[in-house]
Amino acid sequence: MLALVARAAARPCGLLKQTPLNKVVGRFQLHQEALPPLPVPPLQQTLDRYLLALQPIISPEELSHTRELVAEFRKPGGVGERLQKGLERRARKTENWLSDWWLKTAYLEYRLPVVVHSSPGVVLPKQDFLDRQGQLRFAAKLIEGILDFKTMIDNETLPVEYMGGKPLCMNQYYQILSSCRIPGPKRDSIVNYAKGKKQSRHITVVHNFQFFELDVYNSDGSPLTADQLFIQLEKIWNTSLQTNKEPIGILTTNHRNSWAKAYNNLLKDKTNKESVRTIEKSICTVCLDAPMPRVSEDVYKSHVAAQMLHGGGSRLNSGNRWFDKTLQFIVAEDGSCGLVYEHAPSEGPPIVALVDHVVKFTKKAEMDKSPTVHLPMPKKLRFNITPEIKNDIEQAKQNLNIMVEDLDIKIWVFHQFGKGFPKSEKISPDAFIQLALQLAYYRMYGRACATYESASLRMFRLGRTDTIRSTSVHSLNFVQSMDSPDKSDQEKADLLRRATQAHREYTDMAIRGNAIDRHLLGLKLQAIEDLVSMPELFMDTAYAVAMHFNLSTSQVPAKTDCVMCFGPVVPDGYGVCYNPMEEHINFAISAFNSCADTNAARMAHYLEKALLDMRSLLQAAPKSKL
Structure with a gap:
């Protein structure tokens, strides 16, 4: 189960500050070495907080049983x-006691398809082009922006980010370009070609299910301009007009074990192996998609989100992808655009920082026309499709189409207010939204559930994430009071403020390395490594309930008016991601159609009501001294 929660990505404490520094050789290494190591929290503290986190989500009888298990686990000289x-x-022996374990447990050993189950998408604002020319011009400018960002990474001039005055680990930025996931029979791996003599000089472009190697640097080492890139993209487009090719990229959508077998099969052929290696080594992939099916405006963004996450199925754009590639930018002929990223190397914030940079770059005025230089034809990547590979593709198509049908996703813009309102009430916007989610869920199901919100551990060297447990005794007190006739508005407002304060305190605790989830995971993995029998604490039904996140949530703020989705x-759960802007909030809510109890549109309806009711409550009740 812990493998499933890895993908939520958040910047929990508002926007990060950036400090640009001039290039100093080895500056990145010096910066990294100066960061503190991730602490191991005190055992007693974690066990006390674990019992507290269980209170709102299990029965008193179950809690009583778990208290006994915790007492046994924490005995002096005992297993804990x-x-x-x-x-x-x-x-003491490692740079970060958690990072390798987390990468393996949460990602590389996770065997469900990366599509829908792991890789997040980003929905970008619709572009106003409506034809191939516009599509290719925008894609060219977008690639130029990516290369501009890559220059900062290569030169180590990327601004260092700070949170609460503390510098953050920048390592994830150095993992997102020129990297790819490789399927394995039991565990996947990641390759990275960002440094050294074999540094990537090309991107992969996909159109009509056909892959091309596009060198994006001139012979003098300068990146191609948008004009040059446009010419090259036109050549690709004209060469790939026929769509009668087998959609080889569909293979990457399959269950990881099935894909690992198909991958070994594919690589037996020398031509196939060269083509696959070219994709894996590329800086990133750019997918030139066919236009999306026409839909009404109210569901348009939701359809775009589905396109970003899975490509729409085997009959639409899913074959136009290589889902193992860390970064895939998607530009469709009708102006819809965004990206999907393979989650193992990075959380959301570095991806969104790249997106913000690239989107801003696409709006820059064109520079002087570059002189005409003859550029070689981009190389088409060839695949020899044996009957066995064709069979693997057909299987992957069937499995993917079932996943596509099962995903229920709703992109929704809450227009009534943005982060400005909670701030005016001196409440953290993130805590306010999280509490609204608690209220919406409680009203829908009459109970609280285990809720995951991602907290960044980037104050520490190689830090990834821990869990902010948004469901608390305080949040339950508030949601139970909200529709109670026995409580006054003042009492309800006080409970609301206390709950948001508790959320803020848990957030601060999490980003300082003192949350409970990764520590408990570490103790469990240590037990596996030490070959002692698994402690009863981890076999307890309460532990299973605590790790069953019906609400998996993430705040991913961006300067661009976009939203991440997963x-x-x-x-039987929901994936909820949100980008709070000043005057509105962008939400992405997902569920599975195969679960009769969940519905993304219904959750959006209840969430809207919760946000409005909470605003009305605060406006009606005078501010307390809490």
Whole structure:
């Protein structure tokens, strides 16, 4: 289950500050070494907080049983203490005691398809072009913007980010370009070609299911201009007019074990192997999609989100992808655009920082026309399709189409207010939105559920994420009071403020390395490594309930008016991502159609009502001294 929650990505404490620095050789390394290591929290503290987190989501009888297990686990000289000492030893020997474990457990050993189940998408504002020329001009400018960002990474002049006055780990920025996931029979791996003599000089372009290698640097090392890129993209477009090719990219949508077998099969042929290696080594992939089917304006963005996450199925654009590639930018002929990224190397914020940079870059006025230089024809990547590979493709198509039908996704813009309103009430916008989610869920189901919100651990070297548990005793007190006739508006407003304050405190605790989820995971993995029998604490039904995140949520703020989206992490759950702008909030809500109890549009309806009711409540009740 823990593998499922990895993809939520958040900047929990508002926007990050950036400090640009001039190039100093090795500056990135010096910056990284100056960051503190991730701490191992005190065992007693985590166990106390674990019991507290269970209170709103399990029965008193279950809690009583778990208290006994915790008491046994925490005994002096007992199993908990032994595992804690093992973790502390690991922390002394490694750069980050968690990062390798997390990468393997949450991503590389996770066997469900990356499509829908792991890889997030980003829906960008619709562009106003309506033809091939516009599509290719925008794609060319977008590639130029990516290369501009890559120059900052290569030169180590990328601005260092700060949160709460503390510098953040920048390592993820150095993993997102020129990298790719490789399927394995039991565990995948990641390759990266960002540095050294084999540094990538090309991107992959996909059109009509056909892949091309496009060198994006001139012979003098300068990146191609938007004009040059446009010429090259036109050549690709004209060469790939026929769509009767087998959609080889569909293979990457399959279950990881099935894809690993098909991958080995594919690579037996020398031509196929060269083509696959070219895709894997590329800086990123740019997908030139066919236009989306026409839909009404109210569902348009939701359809774009589906296109970003899975491509729409085997009959639409899913064959126009290589889902193992870390970054795939998608530009469709009708102006819809965005990206999908393979989650293993990075959380959302570095991706969104790149998106903000690229979108801003696309709006720059054209420079002087570049002199005409003869550019070689982009190389078409060839694949020899044996009957066995064709069979693998057909299987992948069937499996993908089932996933496509199952995903229920709703992109929704809440227009009534943005982050400005909670700020005017001296409440954290993130805490306010999280509490609205708690209220919406409680009204829908009459109970609280385990809720995951991603917290950044980037204050520490190689830090990834921990969990902000948004469901608390305080949030439950508030949501139960909200529709109670026995409570006054003042009492309800006080409970609301107390709950948002509790959320803020948990957030601060999480980003400082003191949350409970990764520590519990570490103790569990330490138990597996030490080959002792699994402690009963981790076999307890309460632990399973705590890790079953019906609400998997993430705040991913961006300067661009966009929204990230991802699938639910459990079959009966919701995936909720949001970008709070000043005057409105962009939401992406996902669920599975195969679950009769969940519905993305219904959740959006309840969430809207919760946000409005909470605003009315605060406006009606005078501010308390809480």
